[in-house]
Amino acid sequence: MATKDKTLHSMPSYQALEQMPIYAKFMKELLTKKRKPLDDETVDMTEECSAIIQKKLPQKKKDPGSFTIPCSIGNLHVRRALCDLGA
Template identity: 50%
Template sequence: MPLYTRFLKDLLTKKGKYINNENIMVEGNYSVVIQRILSPKDKDPGSMSIPCSIGVVSVGKELIDLRASINLMPLFMCRRIRNLEIAPTRMTLQLANHSITRSYDVVEDVLVKVRQFTFLVDFVIMDIEEDAEIPLIL
């Protein structure tokens, strides 16, 4: 490893402290990393809630779980939207608390709008109690 590379790496990781407070004339190419301090790495949020709409119905804030492999919609929300084609299915799901529950049905190819983006989503419909704050889980 060249000496200047090791010097810059130690300077950026604050292993080596540069004591003089004078300007240094750098000839040739230099890295932009020297000019700014790197921001600390943020932790993975796991899940968050964002506002969305399905058709003309504003759903409110939906929970986005980055670890989930299916999208859940409560039965009351499916009835509120009305114009969805429900396909019957036989499916059992094991929830995070290790309880086993049956799905009601499946709704395929639903257009979900989040800000200016539109996504095509399949939902598993569950007959669960109404939660006004988070009606969907994506």
């Protein structure tokens, strides 16, 4: 039960609950005291949900910008042609 106590006290805002629809109802019931956790009760969480609750999400990286390459067609030389990755 110690893990659950730690999880409940470090619970992120309601927005994080919206990102975890599978666990939202369960956690709302616990937080509003409509449901009491049992000592032997466990809840399996995906890695993503666990990371959100424990606030261990990776930091966002800076926008890498556009991907350009040098391109030559005949006498036309373009130093920074936009590359289409097809994504």
